[in-house]
Amino acid sequence: MRPINTHASTGDVNPYGPSWPRTGPQWLRLVGNFVNLSTEAGLLVAVIGRADIRRGPRGLFLCEGYRLRFPIASAFTIGNVITTGRTWTEMTAAHPGLLKHEERHTWQYLYCLGLPFYLPYSLCMGWSMLRTGDRAARNFFERQAGLATGGYRDLPVRPIADGIRAVLRQV
Numbered sequence: 001m002r003p004i005n006t007h008a009s010t011g012d013v014n015p016y017g018p019s020w021p022r023t024g025p026q027w028l029r030l031v032g033n034f035v036n037l038s039t040e041a042g043l044l045v046a047v048i049g050r051a052d053i054r055r056g057p058r059g060l061f062l063c064e065g066y067r068l069r070f071p072i073a074s075a076f077t078i079g080n081v082i083t084t085g086r087t088w089t090e091m092t093a094a095h096p097g098l099l100k101h102e103e104r105h106t107w108q109y110l111y112c113l114g115l116p117f118y119l120p121y122s123l124c125m126g127w128s129m130l131r132t133g134d135r136a137a138r139n140f141f142e143r144q145a146g147l148a149t150g151g152y153r154d155l156p157v158r159p160i161a162d163g164i165r166a167v168l169r170q171v
Contacts, residue, residue, distance in 0.1 A: 016088055016099065026059055033114070039080045043079075045081070046081055049066040049068040056082065061080055064084050064085075065086075101146050102145070104145035129167065137154055
């Protein structure tokens with residue numbers, strides 16, 4: 001009998017299979033994101049969105065088949081819960097580094113003490129829109145998680161006055 005997190009044909013360890021945290025910092029993230037309630041919030045959002053929830057690697061939860069139209073993202077993270085509307089097999093085939101990108105967001109929830117993460121993230125998203133016209137290109141949190149691994153492009157900055165005019169045209 002092979003272990004549950006190995007690939008059937010090769011016997012290789014499945015990097016997306018369920019596992020407990022393997023390091024002290026991963027345990028800290030698991031416990032911290034439960035204590036700050038962000039993981040519970042992520043599980044609640046997954047249930048509301050009728051996603052299938054399963055344990056993932058390193059104490060994460062992987063959710064797929066999310067059915068709501070918000071947030072507008074191919075995948076998103078709340079606490080230690082990483083959710084997509086597709087399957088993780090499809091997502092990792094299309095974007096091999098996506099799970100690593102989303103896992104980096106789990107650490108951001110920890111150091112922002114949970115759901116307060118949304119305030120600085122929203123401010124950074126606004127700054128990025130102002131500077132580039134894109135919500136991720138100059139967003140500190142997306143850059144820290146890895147723009148390219150998250151499927152984002154790095155864009156040049158524009159003068160702030162040009163950004164303000166562009167925002168005002170949209171209002």
